Amino acid sequence: MRKKFIFFIILIFMLLLTPDYSKATNIPQEKELIQLLQAPILSVVGTDWFRGKEKVLEIKKDREHKGVFYVKVQVVTFQGPHNPPYTEEIITFKIKGNKVKPIDYYNRVIPESEWIKFKIK
Numbered sequence: 001m002r003k004k005f006i007f008f009i010i011l012i013f014m015l016l017l018t019p020d021y022s023k024a025t026n027i028p029q030e031k032e033l034i035q036l037l038q039a040p041i042l043s044v045v046g047t048d049w050f051r052g053k054e055k056v057l058e059i060k061k062d063r064e065h066k067g068v069f070y071v072k073v074q075v076v077t078f079q080g081p082h083n084p085p086y087t088e089e090i091i092t093f094k095i096k097g098n099k100v101k102p103i104d105y106y107n108r109v110i111p112e113s114e115w116i117k118f119k120i121k
Helices: 002-017 030-038 040-047 110-120
Strands: 055-061 066-080 081-094 099-109
Touching: 002 030, 002 055, 030 040, 030 055, 040 066, 040 081, 040 099, 081 110
Parallel strands: none
Antiparallel strands: 055 066, 066 081, 081 099
């Protein structure tokens, strides 16, 4: 477990130290970040989601506290065997050392007209 968190911290530094880190979230390391956040995401949403379609929306470094990062993640949950209603869940995690804590949560039911945006059905 400790190795995973060390890898996670190194990954965060790599993303933040690149010249244009907004493009860096599209590189393969995003998958490893999502893998590390699987358990915290599940503890917040409490149900299954479309795995493999998670998105890291934002990574911020806390300017006042060293070693503190904020990661905003988007997942789409469903009811039953991939059935509607679909819900967009946006969670912001505070990461300090090896501790991951959800600090902000937003959800909304996705109208059928927006399913294409989320690549649902």
